[in-house]
């Protein structure tokens with residue numbers, strides 16, 4: 001799946017705070033490693049050559065014993081001080097993560113399902129709300145407050161270029177505030193083992209320039225476009241009459257299922273099945289016919305449909321821009 005997935009290329013203030021913390025810890029650990037190895041090398045170099053099996057008798061070398069005690073004391077003091085400094089750095093990085101001002105924030109309810117993401121924008125403003133799946137768009141430079149919930153088991157929200165991880169826990173609500181300062185596409189991944197297809201539970205975050213974001217948002221609020229050809233119309237009929245409509249919703253049609261990703265504007269998304277398969281005219285019919293082939297164990301059953309019908313369903317879904 002495309003998109004930057006790299007905690008060392010921060011695209012916003014949260015990822016930047018974690019990046020600084022990471023660098024500080026790497027530097028501290030590198031220095032400790034080098035000093036430890038140097039001390040070990042010196043000790044080996046200066047160790048007396050043992051020629052006969054004899055238990056070293058430290059009591060007969062009081063000066064050596066005192067030097068050894070001093071060394072151990074300095075080691076403990078140095079390690080404690082370093083750990084305390086790292087603890088402080090970690091504390092202030094954590095404070096920086098939640099210091100984001102949230103006026104004019106975009107609100108998103110994100111629900112983790114096995115094995116996909118349901119996103120509801122502006123859940124508290126009925127005139128602005130809409131639902132989408134597996135691909136979030138956010139405006140560059142504006143804060144985003146994501147409320148996290150889980151539908152079944154524990155999942156974890158993690159988009160390394162944007163922020164740290166936060167768990168989605170059944171029966172509990174948590175929030176994560178973030179901001180993306182560079183336009184681009186960022187890859188996220190469920191970071192808590194949640195079952196067979198945990199590895200294929202990806203999430204795309206697209207950071208748009210504000211005008212572009214407003215266009216996307218306005219489009220998402222629209223019902224699905226009308227079928228433009230007889231084949232697409234046939235596809236819509238099939239979707240409404242078969243099991244598709246029991247799980248999926250398509251705005252403005254009779255498909256109103258809520259168990260599976262909302263498909264109202266699914267053609268605008270780059271991937272199917274939370275990053276499992278590219279959303280192309282070639283692969284879409286294969287996915288619809290037998291999603292189990294690509295992502296075994298998910299809820300979507302194989303569909304026993306004639307090739308023409310599959311092509312019609314795929315053409316209709318491909319028209320849902």
Ligand code: CUA
Nearest residue numbers: 155190194198
């Ligand atoms: Cu959801 Cu791992």
